[in-house]
Amino acid sequence: MARWTIDEPTTLDFDGVVALKATLVAGRLSVLAGDKPSITVGEVIGRPVVVSHDAGMLTIDHEVLEGVLGWLRKEKTRATITVTVPKDCPVRINLISADGVVSGLTARTSIKAGSGDITLDGVTGEIDAVTVSGLIEAQGLSGAVTFNSVSGELALAGGLVRRLAARTVSGKVTADVALSPDGEIQISTVAGAVALRMPVTTSAAISLTSATGRVETAFEGLDRTERPVSRGLSGKLGDGSARLSVNSVSGGITLLSRPADPALED
Numbered sequence: 001m002a003r004w005t006i007d008e009p010t011t012l013d014f015d016g017v018v019a020l021k022a023t024l025v026a027g028r029l030s031v032l033a034g035d036k037p038s039i040t041v042g043e044v045i046g047r048p049v050v051v052s053h054d055a056g057m058l059t060i061d062h063e064v065l066e067g068v069l070g071w072l073r074k075e076k077t078r079a080t081i082t083v084t085v086p087k088d089c090p091v092r093i094n095l096i097s098a099d100g101v102v103s104g105l106t107a108r109t110s111i112k113a114g115s116g117d118i119t120l121d122g123v124t125g126e127i128d129a130v131t132v133s134g135l136i137e138a139q140g141l142s143g144a145v146t147f148n149s150v151s152g153e154l155a156l157a158g159g160l161v162r163r164l165a166a167r168t169v170s171g172k173v174t175a176d177v178a179l180s181p182d183g184e185i186q187i188s189t190v191a192g193a194v195a196l197r198m199p200v201t202t203s204a205a206i207s208l209t210s211a212t213g214r215v216e217t218a219f220e221g222l223d224r225t226e227r228p229v230s231r232g233l234s235g236k237l238g239d240g241s242a243r244l245s246v247n248s249v250s251g252g253i254t255l256l257s258r259p260a261d262p263a264l265e266d
Contacts, residue, residue, distance in 0.1 A: 001052055001053070001054035002052065002053045003050070003051070003052045003053075004050070004051045004052075005048050005049075005050050006041045006044060006048055006049045006050070006051060007044050007048040007049075008044060009040075009041060009042055009043070009044070010040075010041045011038060011039070011040045011041075012038060012039050013036065013037070013038045014037040014038065014039075014053055014058065015037075016037065016056050017037040017053075017056055017057075017058045017085045017089055018055075018056035018057065018086075018089065019056065019057050019058070019089060019090050019091075019092075020058045020059075020060075020083060020085050020089055020090070020091045020092070021057070021058070021059045021060070021091075021092045021093075022059070022060040022081070022083065022091075022092070022093050022094070023060065023061050023062055023093075023094040023095075023096075024060070024062045024079060024081065024093075024094075024095050024096070024098040024100075025047075025062045025077050025078065025079075025096045025097065025098065026077060026078040026096065026097045026098050027043065027078035027079040027080050027081070027098050027099075028080050028081070028098060028099045028100070028101070029060075029081050029082075029083070029093065029095065029098055029099075029101070030081070030082045030083065030100070030101040030102075030103075031083050031085065031093070031100070031101070031102045031103070031105070032082065032084050032085075032101075032103050032104060033084070033085065033086070033087035033089075033103060033104030033105050033106075034084035034085070034086075034087075034104075035086070036084060037058070037084055037085055037086065038083070038084045039051060039058070039060070039081065039082070039083045039084075040081070040082045040083075041079060041080070042079075042080035042081070042082070043078065043079060043080045044078075044079045044080075045076055045077060045078045045079070046076050046077030046078065047077045049061070049062055049079050049081065050062075058083070058085070060081065060083070062077070062079060078098075085105075087104055087105055087106050087107075088105075088106050088107045089105065089107055090107040090108045090109075090110075091105060091107070091108070091109045091110065092110045093109075093110065093111045093112070093113075094112045094113075095111070095112070095113045095114065095116045095118075095134075096114045096116075097114050097115045097116050098116045099116045099117050099118070099119075100113065100116060100117075100118045100119070101118075101119045101121070102118070102119070102120050102121070102123055103120075103121040103122055103123070104122050104123070105123050105124075105125055106123075106124050106125045107125045107126075108125050108126040108127075108128070109123055109125060109126070109127050109128070110128045110129075111127075111128070111129045111130070111131075111136075112130045112131075113129070113130070113131040113132070113134045113136075113152075114131070114133070114134065115132060115133045115134050116134045117134050117135045117136070117137070118131070118134060118135070118137070119137050119138070120136070120137070120138035120139070120141065121138070121139055121140060122139070122140040122141075123138070123141055123143075124141065124142040124143050125143055126143055126144050127141065127143065127144065127145045127146065128146045129145070129146065129147050129148070129154075130147075130148045130149070131147075131148075131149045131150075131152035132149070132150050132151070132152060133149075133150060133151045133152050134152045135152060135153045135154075135155065136149075136152065136154050136155070137155045137157075138154075138155070138156050138157070138159075139156075139157040139158050139159070140157075140158050140159050141156060141159035141161065141177070142159050142160050142161070142162075143161070143162055144161070144162050144163040144164075145161060145163070145164045145165070145166075146163075146165045146166075147164075147165070147166040147167070147168070148166075148167050148168070149166075149167070149168040149169070149171045150168070150169050150170070150171070151168075151169060151170045151171050152168070152171045153168075153171045153172045153173070153174070153192075154166055154171065154172075154173045154174070154175070155172075155174045155175075156174070156175040156176065156177050157176050157177075158176065159177050159178070160178045160179075160180055161177050161178070161179060161180065161183060161185070162180045162182075162183045162184075163184050163185075164177070164184075164185045164186070164187070165184075165185075165186050165187075166186070166187045166188070167187075167188045167189070168189050168190075168192045169189070169190045169191065169192065170189075170191045171189070171192045172192050172193050172194070172195070173189065173192060173193075173194045173195075174194075174195045174196075175195075175196050175197070176196075176197040176198075176258070177196075177197075177198065178198065178202070178261065179202055179204060179242045179244065180242065181203060181241050181242060182241060182242060183242045183243075184242060184243045184245075185204075185242075185243070185244045185245065185246075186243075186245050186246075187245070187246045187247070188246075188247050188248070189247075189248045189249070190248070190249045190250070190251070191248075191249065191250045191251050192248070192251045193213070193248075193251045193253075194246050194248060194251060194252070194253045194254070195253075195254045195256070196244075196246070196254070196255050196256065197255075197256040197257070197258050198255070198256070198257065198258070199257070199258060199260040199261065200219075200257045200258065200259065200260055201238070201260040202219075202237050202238065202242070202244075202257075203237055203238025203239045203240060203241050203242060204236075204237050204238070204240060204241070204242035204243055204244045205235075205236050205237075205240040205242070205243050205244070206219075206222055206233065206234055206235055206236065206237060206244050206245075206255070207232070207233075207234045207244070207246070207247075208222075208232050208233045208234070208244075208245075208246045208253045208255060209230050209231070209232035209246070209247050209248070209253075210230065210231060210247070210248040210249070210250070210251060210252065210253050211229060211230050211231075211248070211249045211250060212249070212250045213248050213249075213250050213252040213253060214231075214252045214253070214254075215231055215232050215233050215252070215253045215254075216252075216253070216254050216255070217233055217254070217255040217256075218256045218257045219237060219255060221235055221236075221237070222234060222235040222237075223235050233255075
């Protein structure tokens with residue numbers, strides 16, 4: 001196993017990378033799809049960055065002192081790292097308060113974030129994102145997305161999703177996406193608002209329910225229900241082959257329509 005301890009700007013190249021696991025305390029981590037695996041460490045402040053490469057597994061660790069010694073030495077720690085891996089490389093990222101960018105990957109991407117913001121660009125594999133208070137923005141996605149948050153927000157722009165499962169306490173969920181014919185969207189919030197914008201050609205069974213929040217839609221043909229404990233809209237768009245379900249306690253729900261994108265639907 002090759003191992004490097006990096007405390008100054010450094011670039012490393014690798015013969016092959018089949019999986020990536022990265023942990024960063026603060027700063028910025030960018031993971032990009034490319035033909036030549038490499039890592040570039042720019043700014044390093046405080047604790048060093050430890051990189052290891054073993055049988056194709058690339059691991060990046062940002063050293064943090066634990067226990068009493070770590071409490072006594074509360075030094076500023078941050079790093080700026082750019083990693084290039086094959087597009088079909090599975091990735092696991094753990095960001096404490098760092099920001100992250102992931103672009104062009106087609107395999108599984110797993111992200112855990114504290115307060116940092118995450119940008120996903122053209123990621124088409126399975127996406128599993130967990131955040132406490134950070135914002136996750138994505139464009140051009142295609143595949144399945146799982147999102148769990150306390151107060152963090154999710155914003156999706158463009159793309160065709162097979163499955164979107166989002167759960168949040170107070171974070172907002174905003175998505176302008178197309179849903180595959182047999183796809184499913186399930187969103188659950190406590191106080192977070194939900195705003196969805198979908199093509200007018202969407203075919204799905206719809207269920208939108210909020211206990212105290214407003215529920216509105218631009219689609220025609222859905223039935224409105226008003227009960228003492230909830231209000232909502234339900235019904236079928238098109239042939240109802242896909243499923244769209246949104247449930248909230250006090251957050252508002254809005255379902256908007258937009259013109260279809262023939263290229264995306266094809």
